[in-house]
Amino acid sequence: MTFSKILIxxxxxxxxxxxxxxxxxxxxxxxxxxxxxxxALHVRMADEAIHIGPPQALQSYLRKDKIIEAAKRTNxxxxxxxxxxxxxxxxxxxxxxxxxLIFIGPPPNAIRDMGIKNLSKIIMHDANVPVIFxxxxxxxxxxxxxxEAKKIGYPIMIKAVRGGGGKGMRIAxxxxxxxxxxxxxxxxxxxxxNDEAVLLEKFIQRPRHVEVQVFGxxxxxYVYLFERDCSVQRRHQKIxxxxxxxxxxxxxxxxxxxxxxxxxxxxxxxxxxxxxxxxDENQEFYFMEMNTRLQVEHPITEMITGTxxxxxxxxxxQGEVLxxxxxDIKLRGHAFEARIYAEEPExxxxxxxxxxxxxxxxxxxxDGKIRVETGVIxxxxxxxxxxxxxxKLVAWSSNRTSALQKLRHALQQYYVGGLKTNIPFLMSLxxxxxxxxxxxxxxxxxxxxxxxxxxQQITPSLAVAAASTYIQSQLGLKYxxxx
Numbered sequence: 144m145t146f147s148k149i150l151i152x153x154x155x156x157x158x159x160x161x162x163x164x165x166x167x168x169x170x171x172x173x174x175x176x177x178x179x180x181x182x183a184l185h186v187r188m189a190d191e192a193i194h195i196g197p198p199q200a201l202q203s204y205l206r207k208d209k210i211i212e213a214a215k216r217t218n219x220x221x222x223x224x225x226x227x228x229x230x231x232x233x234x235x236x237x238x239x240x241x242x243x244l245i246f247i248g249p250p251p252n253a254i255r256d257m258g259i260k261n262l263s264k265i266i267m268h269d270a271n272v273p274v275i276f277x278x279x280x281x282x283x284x285x286x287x288x289x290x291e292a293k294k295i296g297y298p299i300m301i302k303a304v305r306g307g308g309g310k311g312m313r314i315a316x317x318x319x320x321x322x323x324x325x326x327x328x329x330x331x332x333x334x335x336x337n338d339e340a341v342l343l344e345k346f347i348q349r350p351r352h353v354e355v356q357v358f359g360x361x362x363x364x365y366v367y368l369f370e371r372d373c374s375v376q377r378r379h380q381k382i383x384x385x386x387x388x389x390x391x392x393x394x395x396x397x398x399x400x401x402x403x404x405x406x407x408x409x410x411x412x413x414x415x416x417x418x419x420x421x422x423d424e425n426q427e428f429y430f431m432e433m434n435t436r437l438q439v440e441h442p443i444t445e446m447i448t449g450t451x452x453x454x455x456x457x458x459x460x461q462g463e464v465l466x467x468x469x470x471d472i473k474l475r476g477h478a479f480e481a482r483i484y485a486e487e488p489e490x491x492x493x494x495x496x497x498x499x500x501x502x503x504x505x506x507x508x509x510d511g512k513i514r515v516e517t518g519v520i521x522x523x524x525x526x527x528x529x530x531x532x533x534x535k536l537v538a539w540s541s542n543r544t545s546a547l548q549k550l551r552h553a554l555q556q557y558y559v560g561g562l563k564t565n566i567p568f569l570m571s572l573x574x575x576x577x578x579x580x581x582x583x584x585x586x587x588x589x590x591x592x593x594x595x596x597x598x599q600q601i602t603p604s605l606a607v608a609a610a611s612t613y614i615q616s617q618l619g620l621k622y623x624x625x626x
Contacts, residue, residue, distance in 0.1 A: 144462040146220035146245055147171060151185070152210045153225030155518035156534060157437075158185035161223050164453040173217045175210060177203035179526045184518050191217050198528040204228045207235045211242050221245035221460060223453075227530070230436040231258055247460040249359075249435045253410040257433040260304045261342045267430045270409035272402050275421065275429035277344035285322065291343055292321055298346040301325055303332035303339075309379025310335040314346055349584040351422040352376070352431075353388050355403035356444045358455060359412040360465045367400035368448050369474055371440055374583040375572070377492045382565070382588075383572060384440040384480045386447050389543060389581030395426050406433055415441070415456050439482070439535070442514055446478035446539040477546040478539040481554065481569045485531040488568035489596055494531040499523050501560025504534070505553040512539045513553050525562060533564065543581065547573055571595050 174189035179198035196203035224230035261279035278291035303311025311332030313324035372388035403418035517534035538550035
């Protein structure tokens with residue numbers, strides 16, 4: 144079951160991330176690329192690269208047949224899906240198996256069962272994993288959904304049974320607005336996932352979003368690698384994450400981990416997965432969903448456990464036993480991950496695009512306490528066709544306060560020219576007193592809007608400092624290149 148060549152069915156920073164570990168392990172890597180990514184960093188890093196179509200993802204990165212064909216053409220024996228695109232696609236996973244390709248991820252049945260939210264809730268309930276009160280039935284008539292909403296009690300969360308990323312989600316605070324919110328959720332779900340089915344759940348006010356990294360192997364061994372807090376979000380999408388979750392006692396942390404392992408065991412899970420929980424103000428938690436893939440924020444788990452989760456994925460996919468047992472996994476320090484986006488936070492986080500005319504990242508050093516996970520370099524384009532994330536900035540230290548200070552300092556050393564980014568907003572977030580105390584929840588940005596979106600005055604000293612930094616960097620470039 145061993146393999147020597149991996150095709151990465153993805154792009155950007157996650158493709159680069161997988162390629163780095165593959166190369167370290169002595170494995171050959173194959174990149175795939177669209178017209179928009181012909182000169183992309185992941186293409187240059189890989190040992191081989193195959194063109195798969197035009198810029199639109201539906202005609203390139205989401206074309207299952209083209210990915211399979213590229214793997215066959217290059218004699219790749221395994222496919223790593225990264226995250227997004229085809230990473231949680233049951234049909235693609237099945238196609239890999241039918242074509243004698245190893246899918247570096249869970250078995251098809253786990254993707255299928257956990258990909259349908261109402262079915263996953265039923266499975267979790269039967270496995271004694273805490274599930275929030277709600278309606279997960281097949282009857283989708285307005286009459287039934289209205290009746291079930293009354294039984295649950297308002298406010299109600301209406302949620303698409305498929306997909307993620309906040310698509311097909313609405314909150315109805317009373318019966319008068321229920322049908323309007325229901326129709327809006329169904330419409331968005333239909334457009335995004337070609338399925339308008341929804342589930343209903345009791346909406347928890349000011350909840351926390353806490354998720355647990357789990358791993359399973361083919362020998363029915365399971366471990367959890369502690370939790371991450373991803374509560375600070377915009378449009379139901381994460382913007383900054385930390386591990387471990389602030390303010391949790393060890394008893395709750397252990398219960399969370401054990402519940403996540405129960406969830407993984409219930410579906411015969413193999414590989415890296417994340418079990419997401421919603422947590423109330425009393426630290427009572429309830430299963431929300433399971434992401435059957437590697438998460439965007441996996442580096443902070445690596446930082447607090449001293450692991451390489453992509454390496455674990457590759458080893459488990461080759462039939463090896465998990466590298467560590469539960470008692471061997473120790474929590475060390477604290478880590479933050481800030482997602483650097485081309486977007487305008489002051490304009491409802493409107494995504495942006497354009498050429499990175501200038502790009503300087505903070506020094507990472509040799510101690511591994513700062514990481515910059517990216518798929519772009521200066522001169523590259525942030526395309527309108529894909530997610531506008533430029534990079535993930537990760538900071539680790541021995542405690543939360545120190546880790547946050549490191550993140551803030553690194554953000555201050557991150558310079559992007561040519562388009563607007565959320566870096567000033569992230570710095571403002573780091574400076575927020577409530578965030579510094581760890582008082583986080585999913586309404587954090589909305590409740591602290593006036594403080595977080597204050598307009599920074601461009602003082603003469605600030606302008607001079609920025610200009611000085613730019614000039615020094617340019618001189619350094621000329622000196623280093625011999626020009």
